Amino acid sequence: MIEVICNDRLGKKVRVKCNPDDTVGDLKKLIAAQTGTKPEKIVLKKWYNVYKDHITLADYEIHDGMNLELYYR
Amino acid sequence: MSGDGGDIALSIDETNKLRISLGLKPLQVDGDVASGGGEPKERDADAEAEENYTEYRSKEKAQLERTAALDRIARSRNKRLLNAKLAGATLASDTLPDEGGAGADVDDPLAWVKRSRVRQHELAERRRKEQEEMDRQAEEQAKKEYVVSGVRVGHRAEDLVEAGEAILVLKDSTIEENEAEGDELVSNIMTEKERLARKADLAKKKPGYNPFETAADAGAGASRGILSQYDEEIDGVEKDSFVIGAGGRVAVEEERERRRDAAERARLGVGLTGRKEDLQYGKTGEIRDYMTKEEDEAAQTEATFKKTKKKSKKDRKARTRDEVDEGTGNDAVGDVDMAPPSGPVDSFAFSNATQDTSGTNFVDDEDLQAALARQRRLAARKRAREQAVAAPEDIARMIKREEEGGDTGESATTWAVDGDAEMGVVKDEDNEEGDEADPLVLSDTTEFVRNLPSVSVFQERQIAAERRRRAAELAVSARPGGAGGDVDMPAKEEEDEAIEEMDVDGRGRGGSADASDEDGDVGDVAARARMRKGGWTEAAEDGEIETKGSVLERIEEGGGREGTPDEDELAGIVEEPLVGSGLGAALTYLNSRGMLEKPTPELEERENLLRKRLQWAEDQKKKDARRKMEDLWRKEARKREEAKKKKGGGGGQQSYWEEEERAREEAMIERQRARELEDKFKDYKPVVNIEYTNEFGIKMDEKEAFKYLSHRFHGKGSGKQKIEKRLLKIQDKLKEEAASSSAPIGAVQKLQEATKRMGQPHIVLQVGNRGVAPVLPPVSGPSDPSKSGAAALSKPKKRKGDDPSGTGKKAKKG
Numbered sequence: 001m002i003e004v005i006c007n008d009r010l011g012k013k014v015r016v017k018c019n020p021d022d023t024v025g026d027l028k029k030l031i032a033a034q035t036g037t038k039p040e041k042i043v044l045k046k047w048y049n050v051y052k053d054h055i056t057l058a059d060y061e062i063h064d065g066m067n068l069e070l071y072y073r
Numbered sequence: 074m075s076g077d078g079g080d081i082a083l084s085i086d087e088t089n090k091l092r093i094s095l096g097l098k099p100l101q102v103d104g105d106v107a108s109g110g111g112e113p114k115e116r117d118a119d120a121e122a123e124e125n126y127t128e129y130r131s132k133e134k135a136q137l138e139r140t141a142a143l144d145r146i147a148r149s150r151n152k153r154l155l156n157a158k159l160a161g162a163t164l165a166s167d168t169l170p171d172e173g174g175a176g177a178d179v180d181d182p183l184a185w186v187k188r189s190r191v192r193q194h195e196l197a198e199r200r201r202k203e204q205e206e207m208d209r210q211a212e213e214q215a216k217k218e219y220v221v222s223g224v225r226v227g228h229r230a231e232d233l234v235e236a237g238e239a240i241l242v243l244k245d246s247t248i249e250e251n252e253a254e255g256d257e258l259v260s261n262i263m264t265e266k267e268r269l270a271r272k273a274d275l276a277k278k279k280p281g282y283n284p285f286e287t288a289a290d291a292g293a294g295a296s297r298g299i300l301s302q303y304d305e306e307i308d309g310v311e312k313d314s315f316v317i318g319a320g321g322r323v324a325v326e327e328e329r330e331r332r333r334d335a336a337e338r339a340r341l342g343v344g345l346t347g348r349k350e351d352l353q354y355g356k357t358g359e360i361r362d363y364m365t366k367e368e369d370e371a372a373q374t375e376a377t378f379k380k381t382k383k384k385s386k387k388d389r390k391a392r393t394r395d396e397v398d399e400g401t402g403n404d405a406v407g408d409v410d411m412a413p414p415s416g417p418v419d420s421f422a423f424s425n426a427t428q429d430t431s432g433t434n435f436v437d438d439e440d441l442q443a444a445l446a447r448q449r450r451l452a453a454r455k456r457a458r459e460q461a462v463a464a465p466e467d468i469a470r471m472i473k474r475e476e477e478g479g480d481t482g483e484s485a486t487t488w489a490v491d492g493d494a495e496m497g498v499v500k501d502e503d504n505e506e507g508d509e510a511d512p513l514v515l516s517d518t519t520e521f522v523r524n525l526p527s528v529s530v531f532q533e534r535q536i537a538a539e540r541r542r543r544a545a546e547l548a549v550s551a552r553p554g555g556a557g558g559d560v561d562m563p564a565k566e567e568e569d570e571a572i573e574e575m576d577v578d579g580r581g582r583g584g585s586a587d588a589s590d591e592d593g594d595v596g597d598v599a600a601r602a603r604m605r606k607g608g609w610t611e612a613a614e615d616g617e618i619e620t621k622g623s624v625l626e627r628i629e630e631g632g633g634r635e636g637t638p639d640e641d642e643l644a645g646i647v648e649e650p651l652v653g654s655g656l657g658a659a660l661t662y663l664n665s666r667g668m669l670e671k672p673t674p675e676l677e678e679r680e681n682l683l684r685k686r687l688q689w690a691e692d693q694k695k696k697d698a699r700r701k702m703e704d705l706w707r708k709e710a711r712k713r714e715e716a717k718k719k720k721g722g723g724g725g726q727q728s729y730w731e732e733e734e735r736a737r738e739e740a741m742i743e744r745q746r747a748r749e750l751e752d753k754f755k756d757y758k759p760v761v762n763i764e765y766t767n768e769f770g771i772k773m774d775e776k777e778a779f780k781y782l783s784h785r786f787h788g789k790g791s792g793k794q795k796i797e798k799r800l801l802k803i804q805d806k807l808k809e810e811a812a813s814s815s816a817p818i819g820a821v822q823k824l825q826e827a828t829k830r831m832g833q834p835h836i837v838l839q840v841g842n843r844g845v846a847p848v849l850p851p852v853s854g855p856s857d858p859s860k861s862g863a864a865a866l867s868k869p870k871k872r873k874g875d876d877p878s879g880t881g882k883k884a885k886k887g
Contacts, residue, residue, distance in 0.1 A: 022097065
């Protein structure tokens with residue numbers, strides 16, 4: 001289990017527990033459940049990398065305690 | 074859900090619940106991994122790696138073995154194949170294929186030698202047989218008829234003999250050439266040699282013409298013609314050739330004979346395209362302007378060469394061919410027409426028709442030749458009709474007659490004389506004076522004098538009167554044979570028509586202007602001009618003639634309108650034109666009387682400007698109207714097009730093109746419009762006249778205006794004193810102006826005068842209700858005018874008009 005921190009820098013900072021083999025889409029669903037936004041409205045970024053839904057966190061090398069940027073489209 | 078520092082976070086359980094609700098597998102918590110077997114998994118991995126490695130090694134080994142085996146197999150197969158090639162009979166065994174036991178005596182050299190000897194014998198026998206066969210065939214060939222007889226060989230027979238042996242092949246030629254010349258045999262080597270020789274010849278750059286060449290130098294060139302170096306260029310390169318006779322024989326001697334013959338003929342000029350010209354002529358002979366009687370006669374008898382262009386060409390061709398065929402010695406003279414002259418034998422008094430033209434080559438300018446021939450013929454016919462006149466006196470008489478006849482003058486006769494007329498002083502019988510001895514003198518001076526406006530207006534009037542009278546006579550009399558000059562006009566005309574094409578239209582125009590001989594003067598000028606120019610009149614003279622004609626006509630018209638007798642005209646009295654006919658007439662009348670002032674230059678300038686402006690405005694209006702129309706058309710066209718497109722549906726690319734086209738068009742129109750706008754004000758010259766007036770409405774000059782404006786602008790005027798001064802000045806000026814405006818009546822002056830005369834500062838205009846005429850006593854002695862005037866102005870005693878220069882007083886005074 002890893003814990004990822006997603007911050008939109010507008011007042012929402014979410015700590016999400018997830019598996020490394022979860023996809024980004026799953027992560028988005030979890031985030032959506034915690035923040036109350038629709039998952040399809042969420043964009044996850046790290047610098048200029050926009051994470052795609054169908055790729056797992058392990059593949060993106062997202063580790064425990066990493067910060068992701070949370071945007072809304 | 075808890076938030077530490079604003080974080081939103083879920084516990085593991087909550088997350089698992091959520092995950093289940095989302096359809097995801099539960100979280101793998103670290104504790105589970107530790108209990109489940111994180112380490113064995115790792116160990117497994119190591120073992121697996123080991124296994125994998127061994128497996129890989131074994132696989133590799135097997136692969137190596139396999140490739141080695143394959144290699145071995147291939148090598149052995151290769152070896153086998155190579156060995157298979159070596160199998161079979163060897164060289165030794167090859168010599169005895171028929172003997173079955175090949176391997177038996179392979180190793181026996183003696184046997185081999187024996188066998189090879191036998192073989193050699195056999196081969197020799199076979200070769201001999203073949204040779205015999207070939208010989209036999211050759212003999213048969215020789216027995217057959219000789220095939221090449223009648224074929225042309227493109228070399229000199231001697232050369233061939235010299236060359237000894239030459240291989241002749243059919244010449245490489247085009248189909249056309251082959252059809253024209255037939256087969257030709259050439260030797261490639263010899264052709265090449267000839268070509269080289271010619272090249273070397275050209276490279277030598279021999280001078281074409283050696284003036285110092287003697288017959289000895291020339292050697293064989295004794296038979297060379299004039300400028301023979303061009304013979305090749307004219308006739309093409311001469312080809313030596315002979316024909317193989319029957320049985321393959323060639324008559325060398327005959328051939329040589331033939332060639333010599335041809336050379337001889339060429340020397341004589343037969344068969345050449347050009348004709349040989351003899352450059353010998355009588356250089357020292359005297360050149361005369363006309364022939365003597367004897368010469369003339371001789372010429373008449375001998376020379377009547379008439380040939381038309383068409384005929385001569387054909388004739389000559391045919392004749393030359395004939396001459397060549399017959400070998401007549403008359404070759405050099407190619408141009409002489411030996412046929413007897415057709416038509417009347419004429420005497421060519423002053424045409425050069427009698428000239429011997431046989432030696433002259435006119436052919437290079439056939440048009441000129443034809444024109445001259447025609448001219449000559451016409452002139453000859455004319456002369457024949459009028460009887461031959463050979464003497465210069467006759468020529469002069471002729472000219473005179475022509476002059477009389479005015480425009481009936483024959484250019485055909487005059488053109489021939491042109492040279493003589495200028496310098497010769499020729500006797501003449503003058504018809505008008507009836508003086509036989511009076512010579513006709515033609516010189517530069519007389520020509521000049523004659524070309525001066527010799528016909529005065531007075532004379533012209535006379536002429537016009539005469540002309541009218543004659544015309545009336547003609548109209549009355551049905552017989553057209555009245556007076557000499559104008560009667561033979563129509564008779565001559567048909568002849569004139571024939572010559573008309575040679576003559577320029579100057580005469581024709583002159584002829585149309587006048588109908589009878591009193592215009593002879595006009596025609597005279599034309600005729601003389603023609604003579605001077607050598608028969609071909611220029612248009613410049615026509616202008617002059619025409620103006621004269623128009624003067625005549627004008628005078629005639631004037632006479633007709635007024636209906637006055639000719640005597641009046643002669644007296645030079647001109648009746649006043651009628652004013653009633655129109656404004657123009659009135660204006661001219663006034664002008665002639667000097668009643669209208671000539672406009673001053675300024676006025677003219679102003680009017681000019683005004684006219685220009687009006688013109689400009691009009692132009693603009695026109696342009697605007699046109700532009701509007703164009704716009705309208707364009708709009709309509711556009712509408713129509715769009716409608717059509719809507720109907721048609723419109724293809725993508727095409728509509729795009731159309732759109733593009735339209736855009737371009739519009740841009741162009743826009744540009745044009747801009748240019749027009751620019752042009753519009755090019756001719757715009759407004760009259761700008763800036764006037765400044767002050768607060769009293771008085772005109773100011775530039776300086777004052779500047780001051781005024783400046784004061785207004787700065788809001789700071791002059792001081793009080795200055796203003797007063799200025800006002801005073803203005804007042805004075807006004808007064809002055811008033812005085813000057815009343816100057817024509819001079820009331821003020823008169824008043825002053827009156828007061829001065831009466832010695833009183835006032836005058837009595839009215840007493841009570843009655844008007845009193847002022848009594849003007851005789852002028853008293855000179856008194857101080859300024860004093861009295863001032864007094865009169867300052868102290869009016871009696872009742873008087875308030876205004877010193879007022880109208881009321883004026884009226885009373887008057």
